[in-house]
Each structure stands twice: as C-alpha cells, then as structure tokens.
Amino acid sequence: MKITKIDLHIIEMKLKTPFVTSLGKVTNRRGIIVEIHDETRATGLGEAVAFSTPWYTEETVETCFHIIKDVLAPLVLNRSFEHPEELFDRMKTVRKNPMAKASIDMAVWDLYAKLLGQPLHKLIGGTRENVLAGVVIGAHSIREMLQQIERARQDGYNRVKIKIGPGKDEKWIRVIQESYPDMDILADANSSYTQNEELLLKLDDLGLQMIEQPLSQDDLVDHAALQKKMKTPICLDESITSLHAAKSAILLNSCKMINIKIGRVGGLTEAIRIHNLCQEHGIQVWCGGMLEFGVSRAHNVALATLPGFSIPGDISSSSRYWEEDITSTDIIVKDGTIFPFKGVGIGVELNRERLKQVRIHHEIIYK
Ligand SMILES: [Mg+2]
Incomplete structure (x- = not known):
C-alpha cells in the first residue's frame, strides 16, 4: 500500500437527543472523517472521535485536525506499508494524540482489508x-x-x-x-x-x-x-x-x-x-x-x-x-x-450526498 492522498472532512450533526454526562452536555456533534487513497485509487475510511471540547480526554476536533494534517500526514504520505501494524511504529515518534492517530490507523486497516478483498472483522x-x-x-x-x-x-x-x-x-x-x-x-x-x-x-x-x-x-x-x-x-x-x-x-x-x-x-x-x-x-x-x-x-x-x-x-x-x-x-x-457487515473492509461507504449536507470544512492533502 502506498498512500498518495488524504481527504479530511469535518462534519457537524445535531444529536436527536442531547447527551448529558457528569462533565458536560453534547447537543451538536462535530467529527472528522478521514479518507485515505492509495496509488491504485482504492480508499480506506477512518474517523477522529474527539469531541469539540476536552471534557473526555485532552484532544479536540481542532487538535486532531492540526495533528493529522500537519504532523501525521507527512509521516504516511508517499510511504509504502506492507501491513497496517507498521503504521503504529511509524506514528510512535509523535507523543500521545491517540484519537488523531487512530483515525489514520482505522483508514489504513479498512484500505488493507479492501485490497485483500476481505471483511475487516x-x-x-x-x-x-x-x-x-x-x-x-x-x-x-x-x-x-x-x-x-x-x-x-x-x-x-x-x-x-x-x-x-x-x-x-x-x-x-x-x-x-x-x-x-x-x-x-x-x-x-x-x-x-x-x-x-x-x-x-x-x-x-x-x-x-x-x-x-x-x-x-x-x-x-x-x-x-x-x-x-x-x-x-x-x-x-x-x-x-x-x-x-x-x-x-x-x-x-x-x-x-x-x-x-x-x-x-x-x-x-x-x-x-x-x-x-x-x-x-x-x-x-x-x-x-x-x-x-x-x-x-x-x-x-x-x-x-x-x-x-x-x-x-x-x-x-x-x-x-x-x-x-x-x-x-x-x-x-x-x-x-x-450482525457484522458482509462487504469488504468495514463494509460501509460514504453517503456523498449526506456528507455534503453536513460538511463544514474539506481539505485534500498531498505531499
Ligand atoms: Mg465511559
């Protein structure tokens, strides 16, 4: 696998019911969908799950966006991987920021499973x-x-x-x-x-x-x-x-x-x-x-x-x-x-129409 391009989609959606915890209330949920492309034009999907404010852990949507775009993307773009596990070591040079790292890791696992023609599970x-x-x-x-x-x-x-x-x-x-x-x-x-x-x-x-x-x-x-x-x-x-x-x-x-x-x-x-x-x-x-x-x-x-x-x-x-x-x-x-999805990779694709409706920012990263 050689990663050639990364799409970052920041989206925002309103929860049907506000979610209350001992530390705060979530009404609108923002998140980042990470779409990774390889040289064969296959794609893999990941998601940065940090919240907008650091009430759960230190990371936020904004810190994840910065770390993915400015720090992690340069570590993976135009690099080849035999297996997704190699990515974990490649990203070890960056301290913490697990949710930003996970979004790339998920996308590469999805891509890898798709290239092998297998469901991820x-x-x-x-x-x-x-x-x-x-x-x-x-x-x-x-x-x-x-x-x-x-x-x-x-x-x-x-x-x-x-x-x-x-x-x-x-x-x-x-x-x-x-x-x-x-x-x-x-x-x-x-x-x-x-x-x-x-x-x-x-x-x-x-x-x-x-x-x-x-x-x-x-x-x-x-x-x-x-x-x-x-x-x-x-x-x-x-x-x-x-x-x-x-x-x-x-x-x-x-x-x-x-x-x-x-x-x-x-x-x-x-x-x-x-x-x-x-x-x-x-x-x-x-x-x-x-x-x-x-x-x-x-x-x-x-x-x-x-x-x-x-x-x-x-x-x-x-x-x-x-x-x-x-x-x-x-x-x-x-x-x-x-029931787990039967399709290859994670078994789901993006609904592009819906993505456009809820997207508030889109960036494409090449090396
Ligand atoms: Mg908990």
Whole structure:
C-alpha cells in the first residue's frame, strides 16, 4: 500500500437527543472523517472521535485536525506499508494524540482489508456471528432518563449504561431497577467521584454490572484501593490510553473490566493488543462508544467480533443518534445484537450526498 492522498472532512450533526454526562452536555456533534487513497485509487475510511471540547480526554476536533494534517500526514504520505501494524511504529515518534492517530490507523486497516478483498472483522480474527449491542443514556432528570430507557427497551436493547455522578446515583438507580427489574444496568461516572469515595461505596449493594471510571484518569493506584473495598467490578475507560496503561492496571488490580475504544487507545492495532492481553489475564472487555458517526461505528462492530468481547458494548444503531448518518448502510440492532457487515473492509461507504449536507470544512492533502 502506498498512500498518495488524504481527504479530511469535518462534519457537524445535531444529536436527536442531547447527551448529558457528569462533565458536560453534547447537543451538536462535530467529527472528522478521514479518507485515505492509495496509488491504485482504492480508499480506506477512518474517523477522529474527539469531541469539540476536552471534557473526555485532552484532544479536540481542532487538535486532531492540526495533528493529522500537519504532523501525521507527512509521516504516511508517499510511504509504502506492507501491513497496517507498521503504521503504529511509524506514528510512535509523535507523543500521545491517540484519537488523531487512530483515525489514520482505522483508514489504513479498512484500505488493507479492501485490497485483500476481505471483511475487516474476518481479517482481524473476529469469531462472533453477532455483536452484543447496548445503549448509553445521559439525562438531566430521572424522568428524562426513564423516558429514554423506555425507548431503548422498545428498540430491543437489553442492557443500558447510565451516566451517573454525585447526587444522580443511588436514588436514580433504585428507581430504574424498580421500573425494569430484569434489565442489566451499568453505571458510568466519568471520574466524578474523585473526592467522594464514600458515595461510591453506597452503590456497592445495588447489584450493578459494573461501575465505569469512578476516579480520575491517572488514578490507577486509587482505583486499585477502591476495587479492594468494592465487590462491584470497576471498569476502566479514560485511564486505559494504551497497551502499557492496560498492563499497569492489570498488574495493580485496578479493575476487573476494561472498556476498549479504538480512538482512545490510538487505533485498531493497539485495541487488538489490549484485547489479547485482557484475554490472557481473564479481564472482561467490551467496546465503548464515542457518540460517533457511521465510520467509527462500523470499525467498532468489526473490533467487537473478537472472542473476548463477551459483554454488550456501547454500540447502538445509527438511528438512535442521527436523523441520517453519513454512511451508505446503517447499523441496525435487532434483539439486542448487530450482525457484522458482509462487504469488504468495514463494509460501509460514504453517503456523498449526506456528507455534503453536513460538511463544514474539506481539505485534500498531498505531499
Ligand atoms: Mg465511559
């Protein structure tokens, strides 16, 4: 593969329902679709999943755009690759910026699979016939949350992850459990309990499937101390930024589960390595979501076909978030599962008409 050209499309779409977390509210979602071309005019698609502001991790849409265009593109343009894994080492000279790197990595994996004429999920060793779907709900009030859960139930989801924080936790969870006694509930704290550990311990008897990222991103040691005190499994999200971070978390017993996000760990190559490490150590994994568009969603479905993804992830249907996505084929959830696409690569193409409608900036990069 020789990369000859990169198209960067910055797009913006309004979410059907605003998404509320302990750290902020997302109403309009911006993102970058990365389209990589090779010398045979084959293309691969990736997506930079950073948000517009740095509430989740340090990266933003603007920092990703700068890093992809000015730093990473010169490292990959007019260079040849035998395998997408080589890209990971090539980009190692750039510190951090995992979401920017992941967007290129995803596009090269898609291109590589297309050139081999294979679906990406088969190429990476996926074994699951269908992927377990789930939905994430963040709301301002318990009433709003119950309405959204009801909608998710009617759409066939059997598992919901709710966004919690101090004051929006024990009472909310009890009300949901009374209304839906047979539903699996997971709670995501997005680091909001850093100074409030005693509040977390109160949630330990509620039978939650897991509590995600209760403490800060860099608190692997504090998470280990907390996991010792709690029977509810702790799942780490923001803390797991690389294979190295996953190794440290496992060594310290900081968690019993890891939420793998391709963007947060710097690409599919690293995501697969983290999956394999977790399998060796009996750590459960599932695939997290970033309120992303159809390109990243299709990559998530491919990743989640790997054997270790035994818990429903944050992968839901396109129609849950968007009136119309930018990809040619929608992801559809049926009875709580998603069937991987049969086509080559990630199995979806861009819907050019829709892309034009929602695109706010387009740049083509040559060397
Ligand atoms: Mg999370």
